[in-house]
Amino acid sequence: MELSESVQRGLQSLADPSAxxxxxxxxxxxxxxxxxxxxxxxxxxxxQPQLKQIDQILLKQSHAAAVTLILEAVKxxxxxxxxxxxxxxxxxxxxxxxxFCGTYQRHKKELEHLLTSxxxxxxxxxxxxxxxxxxxxxxxxxxxxxxxxxxxxxTETKGTPEDINFTCTVEQLQDLVGKLKDAxxxxxxxxxx
Amino acid sequence: MxxxxxxxxxxxxxxxxxxxxxxxxxxxxTSELIVEAVVRCIRVIDPGLGSALPTSLPPGMSARFxxxxxxxxxxxxxxxxxxxxxxxxxxxxxPEIRSLLMFLVERLxxxxxxxxxxxxxxxxxxxxxxxAAIKAQLAVPWLPPNCRLPLHGETQSPGGLHSFHVxxxxxxxxxxxxxxxxxxxxxxxxxxxVTAQPSSHASVVxxxxxxxxxxxxxxxxxxxxxxxxxxxxRLTPQEYxxxxxxxxxxxxxxQLRSAALPSAESAxxxxxxxxxxxxxxxxxxGSAPADQVLTKGSHFxxxxxxxxxxxxxxxxxxxxxxxxxxGDVQLRQEEELASLQQQFQQLCTDxxxxxxxxxxxxxxxxxxxxxxxxRELGNTEEEERMQVKKKTIDLLPDADNNLVKFQAQVxxxxxRVLHLASQWEKHRAPLIEEHRTLKEICSxxxxxxxxxxxxIKTLHDKIRVSTEEAKxxxxxxxxxxxxxxxxxxDASRSAYTQRILExxxxxxxxxxxxxxxxxxTKELQKEINNLTGKLxxxxxxxDELVFKDAKKDESVRKSYKYLAALHENCNHLIQxxxxxxxxxREIRDLEEQIETEHGNKTVANLERILDDYKAIRQENSALAxxxxxx
Numbered sequence: 001m002e003l004s005e006s007v008q009r010g011l012q013s014l015a016d017p018s019a020x021x022x023x024x025x026x027x028x029x030x031x032x033x034x035x036x037x038x039x040x041x042x043x044x045x046x047x048q049p050q051l052k053q054i055d056q057i058l059l060k061q062s063h064a065a066a067v068t069l070i071l072e073a074v075k076x077x078x079x080x081x082x083x084x085x086x087x088x089x090x091x092x093x094x095x096x097x098x099x100f101c102g103t104y105q106r107h108k109k110e111l112e113h114l115l116t117s118x119x120x121x122x123x124x125x126x127x128x129x130x131x132x133x134x135x136x137x138x139x140x141x142x143x144x145x146x147x148x149x150x151x152x153x154x155t156e157t158k159g160t161p162e163d164i165n166f167t168c169t170v171e172q173l174q175d176l177v178g179k180l181k182d183a184x185x186x187x188x189x190x191x192x193x
Numbered sequence: 194m195x196x197x198x199x200x201x202x203x204x205x206x207x208x209x210x211x212x213x214x215x216x217x218x219x220x221x222x223t224s225e226l227i228v229e230a231v232v233r234c235i236r237v238i239d240p241g242l243g244s245a246l247p248t249s250l251p252p253g254m255s256a257r258f259x260x261x262x263x264x265x266x267x268x269x270x271x272x273x274x275x276x277x278x279x280x281x282x283x284x285x286x287x288p289e290i291r292s293l294l295m296f297l298v299e300r301l302x303x304x305x306x307x308x309x310x311x312x313x314x315x316x317x318x319x320x321x322x323x324x325a326a327i328k329a330q331l332a333v334p335w336l337p338p339n340c341r342l343p344l345h346g347e348t349q350s351p352g353g354l355h356s357f358h359v360x361x362x363x364x365x366x367x368x369x370x371x372x373x374x375x376x377x378x379x380x381x382x383x384x385x386x387v388t389a390q391p392s393s394h395a396s397v398v399x400x401x402x403x404x405x406x407x408x409x410x411x412x413x414x415x416x417x418x419x420x421x422x423x424x425x426x427r428l429t430p431q432e433y434x435x436x437x438x439x440x441x442x443x444x445x446x447x448q449l450r451s452a453a454l455p456s457a458e459s460a461x462x463x464x465x466x467x468x469x470x471x472x473x474x475x476x477x478x479g480s481a482p483a484d485q486v487l488t489k490g491s492h493f494x495x496x497x498x499x500x501x502x503x504x505x506x507x508x509x510x511x512x513x514x515x516x517x518x519x520g521d522v523q524l525r526q527e528e529e530l531a532s533l534q535q536q537f538q539q540l541c542t543d544x545x546x547x548x549x550x551x552x553x554x555x556x557x558x559x560x561x562x563x564x565x566x567x568r569e570l571g572n573t574e575e576e577e578r579m580q581v582k583k584k585t586i587d588l589l590p591d592a593d594n595n596l597v598k599f600q601a602q603v604x605x606x607x608x609r610v611l612h613l614a615s616q617w618e619k620h621r622a623p624l625i626e627e628h629r630t631l632k633e634i635c636s637x638x639x640x641x642x643x644x645x646x647x648x649i650k651t652l653h654d655k656i657r658v659s660t661e662e663a664k665x666x667x668x669x670x671x672x673x674x675x676x677x678x679x680x681x682x683d684a685s686r687s688a689y690t691q692r693i694l695e696x697x698x699x700x701x702x703x704x705x706x707x708x709x710x711x712x713x714t715k716e717l718q719k720e721i722n723n724l725t726g727k728l729x730x731x732x733x734x735x736d737e738l739v740f741k742d743a744k745k746d747e748s749v750r751k752s753y754k755y756l757a758a759l760h761e762n763c764n765h766l767i768q769x770x771x772x773x774x775x776x777x778r779e780i781r782d783l784e785e786q787i788e789t790e791h792g793n794k795t796v797a798n799l800e801r802i803l804d805d806y807k808a809i810r811q812e813n814s815a816l817a818x819x820x821x822x823x
Binding site for chain 2: 002003004005006007035036038039040041042043045046055056057060061063064067068071072075114115117118119120121126127156158187188190191192193
């Protein structure tokens with residue numbers, strides 16, 4: 001895991017027992033995770049009683065570094081051993097590594113959710129209803145006599161339902177079904193690497 | 194035999210036999226288990242042969258018999274040489290079953306060894322992880338939206354998604370360089386923590402990640418630039434940076450100046466200046482391909498244009514609007530406009546002329562100043578010359594005397610010059626030498642420094658290569674560790690090797706004993722041979738002696754007869770002892786055979802077979818009765 005110089009500096013000061021003592025270190029670790037996971041950015045997140053006596057600049061720097069480390073670790077799906085070896089390089093003591101990794105393991109799933117929530121996704125199909133209709137004639141033609149399908153896809157985008165309606169002939173429907181089967185097959189193939 | 198049993202049970206479990214945890218030796222195998230194990234092994238070894246065999250024993254005696262017979266036949270088809278029949282399966286005895294199972298396990302194909310040797314890279318591991326994740330997601334059943342639990346949240350109902358939106362963050366870098374007090378105060382008291390800086394909380398993660406990546410890539414770029422160019426320039430990083438900065442600044446200034454020059458001569462009228470600006474920016478773009486500059490510039494020109502047109506409008510707007518007819522007004526306006534334009538043009542020409550005049554005046558002014566300086570210089574020269582002439586005129590009255598004095602002075606000064614020249618020479622030689630040596634040292638140092646530079650470069654390269662290698666190796670190590678963890682934890686390999694080592698050591702011991710016994714027997718044989726030789730010889734000698742005397746003496750003849758008889762009897766005795774030995778050996782062999790037969794429980798087996806026979810007959814008779822009844 002590569003870390004930039006400023007992050008390394010911030011973490012080194014976090015590892016320094018003279019800067020962060022026994023009570024303030026776990027408090028800052030907790031605050032770092034909380035500030036990422038809380039639903040709104042609270043400017044007063046660092047106003048903890050355990051963190052009062054620390055220089056505010058140092059505190060902010062260490063907080064930024066810790067937050068960056070957490071996000072990078074989750075982004076790379078780093079396991080406990082990777083994180084602890086990374087912290088070891090930054091001269092963390094075994095006890096502090098234990099505290100950090102414990103909190104990291106506890107919150108990893110939530111952080112993964114946080115990271116997966118970045119991005120876009122096409123609407124997902126929840127349900128489908130169809131109707132077979134018969135087209136007999138129209139203004140231009142006296143005899144058409146073709147069946148056609150009315151398909152209604154019940155989709156969902158970000159929790160809001162939406163219907164997609166379209167009509168298609170038998171061939172088009174077959175084509176659609178064939179495409180869907182192809183897609184399912186490719187997913188299965190991908191799962192059997 | 195414990196290890197062997199462990200290995201057997203482990204392999205049987207791999208084949209698919211359900212061996213319960215309590216069973217840990219072949220002794221505890223039941224008939225059902227044996228049948229299942231054998232059938233599974235046969236199915237793996239030869240699927241065509243094994244598919245016809247059932248894995249469990251049927252309840253009826255005759256059916257059991259048939260299953261046992263077919264199993265035995267299958268085993269013999271595969272190539273089992275030992276004694277095997279239906280009773281092997283139904284009335285198992287430990288050694289037979291063990292040997293059979295060992296044979297079957299040895300015949301099992303070993304395909305697993307090949308799959309584990311696949312080359313694995315990082316991408317392969319990643320792809321495998323992806324495949325596993327997809328598999329897991331495919332295994333989750335689809336649920337209608339109302340039934341979804343938060344458990345399925347990841348894959349089946351996406352929460353609020355937001356796009357990757359980045360906002361600049363401000364981080365306190367407190368340790369670097371002297372910073373202003375106001376900045377420190379701001380950072381201490383007002384700057385919010387990073388997670389509270391972006392306006393929407395959704396962009397916190399993206400902003401932090403982006404910031405970090407930007408810092409990393411900047412550091413990398415600087416590193417590569419420093420390694421390729423900075424090191425060669427032989428400057429410290431700070432010097433290199435400042436030099437680069439000044440260079441860039443100078444370039445920008447040059448560009449600005451060259452672009453500003455033509456516009457300075459005719460710097461009138463708004464639209465003209467904006468076009469100049471855009472030209473200038475064009476020139477900039479040629480040198481520095483930064484799109485940002487261009488967009489900014491165009492934006493700037495737009496605003497410029499906008500303000501200028503506004504001004505123009507403002508100029509034209511305050512025209513007095515009376516109650517005259519429109520044509521009048523227009524006429525007046527046009528007239529006014531024309532007059533104003535004329536005025537404006539005149540003013541422009543006036544200004545042009547005046548500036549030209551000013552320039553001309555400035556030029557003449559400098560010329561005049563130059564002339565003045567030259568004149569002053571000439572003046573001082575003239576004054577000096579005048580003073581010399583004055584002195585000569587003063588000296589003229591006493592000419593001869595003064596001439597002599599002058600000559601003496603001239604001579605003295607010539608001498609002094611000579612003296613000074615010699616002294617100069619004296620001083621010069623060592624100085625020149627020193628200069629030379631210093632030059633040499635300088636060039637030497639130059640050479641050395643360039644050598645060291647190249648060394649540093651190679652070292653840098655080496656460091657990079659080795660760090661890359663180390664990273665690669667670490668990755669490989671991690672992969673191997675995970676692979677090792679993923680491998681099934683079996684003790685079979687170590688058990689095998691241990692067992693083999695034990696057997697080897699046992700065989701060694703046995704060999705030693707055998708050689709000892711062999712040497713003992715050889716010695717005994719030698720002794721026996723010795724003794725028989727001695728006996729033969731002594732017998733021959735005594736025989737001869739006694740025979741000689743026997744001719745003379747009657748009693749001696751008798752003793753000779755006795756001697757012959759004794760010899761013969763002794764031979765007989767030896768023969769008998771040897772015979773007893775062989776018989777004893779035979780007896781022992783037979784006893785062993787009897788014991789093994791006892792171990793096979795032949796009688797019990799026979800009884801069992803008899804019972805089976807009876808049971809089959811009973812079943813047959815029952816069936817016959819049923820047939821008759823039917």
